[in-house]
Amino acid sequence: MTLTERLKDEQIAAMKARNKPRLGAIRLVLAAIKQREVDERITLSDEDVLAVLVKMVKQRRDSVAQYEAANRQDLADVELAEIAVLDEFMPQPLSDDEVIALLDEAVASTGAVSMQDMGKLMGVLKPLIQGRADMGKVSQLVKAKLG
Template sequence: MELIERLKDEQKAAMKAKDKPRLGTIRLVMAAIKQQEVDGQKTLNEDEILAVLTKMVKQRRDSVAQYQSAGRDDLADVETAEIAVLEEFMPQPLSEEEITALVKEAVASSGAASMQDMGKVMAILKPQVQGRADMGKISQLVKANLG
């Protein structure tokens, strides 16, 4: 089933179940997708929708860290609940071993020899790990392999 259809079905189910927090989060996702479609004047494909979800999860993780450092655990809990809903629509995360193997394979296949070739390696990796791993971690592993 297409991701957008799954989101619409889950939105309907949340409405019927009167699950306001879940419904609110799904509506936020749908609004973000619609905003991207209007801005780009095109319909988003699966990868682009996944990028929107990834960005939303990252924003919420940043918010959780800020709320916790400010002692606002009530707000951090709301953000954490939203992350849980968003992650239901994301693909299964990659394990450390899988990430390491993908990085080594990308470095070898791109013929990268120095840090100047990092862009080539990241271009190979991004479509493979989009929404399944933290790009910051990936970047660090690539730097370690090239440095």
């Protein structure tokens, strides 16, 4: 079952359960997927759908930070609820040790030794880690390893 099919099944389940917050979050994801498919005139693969999910989670985390800074916890709670729903469709997150192991393998395979090789290294790491680890944290680990 593809990720899109799973999302559609969960949408139907949320409708039957009359769970409006969950239904709203799933509809937002499906709308973003459909928008990208229409814009690019393609059918998104699971990898592409995962990229949409990652982007949506990142947007919501940014919104939570802004809402909390403005003392609007009510709005932050709505965003946090949406993040919880979106996280259900994300792959299992990698532990720090797993990320470091993947980083070491990528360094060995690319022969990266300095900051000039960071782009090449991130190009190898991104498909392996996307959606499973915070790319900002991974970037910091790469800089520490190469710097």
